[in-house]
Amino acid sequence: MAKADKGRVCELLRRLEEALEQEPEVPARDMALYHVRRAMELAMCTPKHPVMGDKERELLRRGIVVE
Numbered sequence: 557m558a559k560a561d562k563g564r565v566c567e568l569l570r571r572l573e574e575a576l577e578q579e580p581e582v583p584a585r586d587m588a589l590y591h592v593r594r595a596m597e598l599a600m601c602t603p604k605h606p607v608m609g610d611k612e613r614e615l616l617r618r619g620i621v622v623e
Contacts, residue, residue, distance in 0.1 A: 566601035573603060 569592055576582060576589050593603040597613070598621065607615075612622050 560601065562601075565599050566596065568595045569599065569601055569615075 573589065573592050573596070576585055576592060579585070582588060590607055593605060593607045597606060597608050598616070600616040607608070615622055
């Protein structure tokens with residue numbers, strides 16, 4: 557993924573995270589936030605509230621995705 561593309565992806569995910577945080581009426585909002593934050597971590601973006609544990613993060617750094 558090119559840097560410009562990654563930056564755009566991270567920005568879109570951050571905007572989605574913020575929108576979900578501000579909208580309490582979204583069904584299953586907590587679940588949606590979890591998945592957006594997980595996607596941010598997988599794309600190597602930095603969510604406000606990480607959801608991966610230390611072991612998962614270390615494995616991801618080595619190229620292993622734990623699902």
